[in-house]
Amino acid sequence: MSILSINNVSKWFENANGRTEVLKDINLEIAEGEFVAIVGFTGSGKSTLINMIAGLTSPSAGEILLKGKPITGPGHDRSVIFQNYSLLPWLTVYENIMMAVNEVYPTWDNHQKDQHVLSMIEMVNLSHAKSKLPKELSGGMRQRTSVARALSMNPDLLLMDEPLGALDALTRGNLQEEILNIWSKDKKTALLITNDVDEGIFMADRIIPLNPGPNATLGPEFVIDIERPRDKTSLNDNDAYKKLRNGLIEYLMDLGAQNKSGHKEELLLPDIQPNPPKRKFFFRRA
Amino acid sequence: MKTGTIDLPKNNEKSTFNIGLVLTNMSKKIWDGLKPKSSSKVIFTNLFYVSLSILLFFMFWYFGAKALYNIEANALIEAARKEGGDAAALKTSQCIYSGDLACKPNALPSPADVWNAGKSLYKDHQVLAASKAKFYTDNSALNAQLKATGQKTMVYTGRSSFIDKALKSLFTVFAGVLLAMFIAIPIGILVGLNANIKSMFNWIIQIFKPVSPVVWFLLVYMIVKTMSKSINMDKSFMISLISVSLCSMWATLVNTSVGVASVDKDYINVANVLQLGFFKRIFKIIIPSAMPMIFTGLRVTVSVAWMVLIAIELLAQSPGLGSFVWEEFQNGANDSNSKIIFAMFVIGIIGFMLDKIMLAIQHSLSFTK
Numbered sequence: 186m187s188i189l190s191i192n193n194v195s196k197w198f199e200n201a202n203g204r205t206e207v208l209k210d211i212n213l214e215i216a217e218g219e220f221v222a223i224v225g226f227t228g229s230g231k232s233t234l235i236n237m238i239a240g241l242t243s244p245s246a247g248e249i250l251l252k253g254k255p256i257t258g259p260g261h262d263r264s265v266i267f268q269n270y271s272l273l274p275w276l277t278v279y280e281n282i283m284m285a286v287n288e289v290y291p292t293w294d295n296h297q298k299d300q301h302v303l304s305m306i307e308m309v310n311l312s313h314a315k316s317k318l319p320k321e322l323s324g325g326m327r328q329r330t331s332v333a334r335a336l337s338m339n340p341d342l343l344l345m346d347e348p349l350g351a352l353d354a355l356t357r358g359n360l361q362e363e364i365l366n367i368w369s370k371d372k373k374t375a376l377l378i379t380n381d382v383d384e385g386i387f388m389a390d391r392i393i394p395l396n397p398g399p400n401a402t403l404g405p406e407f408v409i410d411i412e413r414p415r416d417k418t419s420l421n422d423n424d425a426y427k428k429l430r431n432g433l434i435e436y437l438m439d440l441g442a443q444n445k446s447g448h449k450e451e452l453l454l455p456d457i458q459p460n461p462p463k464r465k466f467f468f469r470r471a
Numbered sequence: 472m473k474t475g476t477i478d479l480p481k482n483n484e485k486s487t488f489n490i491g492l493v494l495t496n497m498s499k500k501i502w503d504g505l506k507p508k509s510s511s512k513v514i515f516t517n518l519f520y521v522s523l524s525i526l527l528f529f530m531f532w533y534f535g536a537k538a539l540y541n542i543e544a545n546a547l548i549e550a551a552r553k554e555g556g557d558a559a560a561l562k563t564s565q566c567i568y569s570g571d572l573a574c575k576p577n578a579l580p581s582p583a584d585v586w587n588a589g590k591s592l593y594k595d596h597q598v599l600a601a602s603k604a605k606f607y608t609d610n611s612a613l614n615a616q617l618k619a620t621g622q623k624t625m626v627y628t629g630r631s632s633f634i635d636k637a638l639k640s641l642f643t644v645f646a647g648v649l650l651a652m653f654i655a656i657p658i659g660i661l662v663g664l665n666a667n668i669k670s671m672f673n674w675i676i677q678i679f680k681p682v683s684p685v686v687w688f689l690l691v692y693m694i695v696k697t698m699s700k701s702i703n704m705d706k707s708f709m710i711s712l713i714s715v716s717l718c719s720m721w722a723t724l725v726n727t728s729v730g731v732a733s734v735d736k737d738y739i740n741v742a743n744v745l746q747l748g749f750f751k752r753i754f755k756i757i758i759p760s761a762m763p764m765i766f767t768g769l770r771v772t773v774s775v776a777w778m779v780l781i782a783i784e785l786l787a788q789s790p791g792l793g794s795f796v797w798e799e800f801q802n803g804a805n806d807s808n809s810k811i812i813f814a815m816f817v818i819g820i821i822g823f824m825l826d827k828i829m830l831a832i833q834h835s836l837s838f839t840k
Contacts, residue, residue: 239744240743241740241743241744258746259743259744259745259746260746261745261746263744264744265740265744267737267740269737271737271738271740271741273738273741273756273759273760274760274838275759275760275762275838284745284755285745288745288746288747289745318838319838320838
């Protein structure tokens with residue numbers, strides 16, 4: 186049974202020069218407990234798609250159903266991990282997470298909330314930094330806080346909008362593994378948006394390219410049946426992985442090439458010939 | 472995969488809001504803001520140039536005052552010569568150069584004069600403080616009796632000293648800024664939140680912001696004069712307090728509205744995802760993120776309030792530094808000019824310290840490193 190279904194969703198923005206089309210005819214079904222990655226070029230409308238699922242913006246046409254009910258606004262059943270962490274800089278790690286817990290579980294008593302927040306902080310290995318402000322943390326630690334905040338809401342659907350995009354390669358790799366570990370504990374349904382093919386293949390069950398906009402649509406899906414837990418180093422020798430990766434990259438490269446050739450103009454070169462060197466009478470070399 | 476155990480502290484820190492901790496943290500941050508940040512060598516060089524400029528300043532003042540004094544003295548001698556001939560001129564010049572206060576030319580006081588005026592003001596304060604203390608010890612029995620019977624106790628109503636006046640001015644500014652905060656911050660938040668409210672308030676802000684303190688004073692005077700008929704209050708204090716806050720609140724109002732209107736989109740997204748209610752959104756997201764801007768505005772408000780206060784007190788006859796300056800000018804005693812200049816320095820130094828404190832508070836509230 187699919188937990189999230191996106192039916193013929195299009196999105197455009199009205200402005201003075203008419204409308205700017207972003208997404209067109211998006212169709213996607215995500216089953217419960219599935220980890221789906223959407224990979225695409227920057228500016229192809231990936232963030233717009235996830236904002237619509239999060240309820241921050243609404244689709245111009247079509248509908249998004251979560252457990253069979255249309256999405257009308259943000260809700261506690263979905264939580265978002267933003268690319269730029271979006272932590273409140275005046276609150277500590279603990280307080281940032283506590284704020285979410287307070288909203289989602291208003292009926293819990295203080296001890297219960299406290300325990301829940303501490304367990305979330307422990308899960309992302311930040312116990313030593315729980316009373317630090319975001320400005321005192323590194324990028325990776327900030328994103329872990331953001332992950333802990335999103336998971337503390339115990340959502341039905343976890344949305345990740347290029348969560349690791351702003352991190353360096355090493356931290357990125359570590360956090361990929363950590364997020365997967367956390368995810369594998371209770372197998373929440375997760376939707377990851379990324380521009381990194383390797384990240385998508387490493388983390389997801391299914392990976393779907395988003396054709397570049399305007400009027401971006403989803404491409405054919407690539408199912409990843411590589412057994413979990415996956416190991417980064419041995420993955421490199423895995424034939425299925427290699428095939429998948431090559432296929433995806435080829436597909437994306439073709440898309441990119443098509444996109445470029447679509448804009449190509451025939452340039453006429455002027456018909457000119459180089460001047461033949463004139464005979465020099467002076468300074469003639471021997 | 473991380474293996475390694477995590478030791479949670481046995482006694483889990485409670486999430487309760489500890490006001491004492493917050494205040495210590497804040498005062499530590501403020502102190503960090505006031506502390507010099509440079510190395511000792513830079514401080515030493517800096518100090519050298521500052522003292523050099525102070526020295527030059529006093530030299531300029533000393534010689535300038537001397538030149539002005541000579542012009543004034545020559546004019547006095549010439550005037551005497553015109554009236555009573557050379558003998559009178561000689562007598563006047565002898566009188567002037569003997570240092571007799573009776574025929575001292577009334578010119579810009581020298582640094583030494585101002586220093587002496589300061590000392591005499593302090594001595595005056597000690598005398599007045601002693602007489603005030605004596606008044607209260609003499610009447611302590613009577614006051615206790617009056618208090619016991621529930622009557623009004625006797626209050627010292629003698630002249631206030633220079634230090635009393637400075638404290639009164641500080642108190643007026645403090646109360647004025649508080650009033651300005653209570654008016655400007657809520658309105659600023661409303662203006663920043665809603666475009667319709669903004670258009671309602673925009674013309675008021677644009678028109679009344681540039682109005683001079685004197686006009687504000689007259690307006691407040693008109694209102695308070697009538698109000699004070701029905702309410703018993705310290706009229707001159709009320710007038711200066713309200714005028715000061717009306718003159719100075721605009722910076723806070725404008726900054727608050729800008730700060731509220733320009734809250735980072737990410738924080739608004741967080742509020743949306745968490746589905747915060749209206750008041751939670753304002754108090755947990757918008758106000759904290761606008762806090763640095765609000766305090767930037769308050770810093771301007773404090774410095775404007777202090778600057779305007781002197782003029783307002785002068786007009787309202789509230790017993791502060793402003794009226795002190797004006798009274799000394801009207802007084803025209805031979806050390807009045809020195810006292811005025813001394814008051815000028817005190818006003819400047821207090822204003823400087825107020826600004827420094829506000830700057831430190833402002834820094835302690837900023838989120839970025």
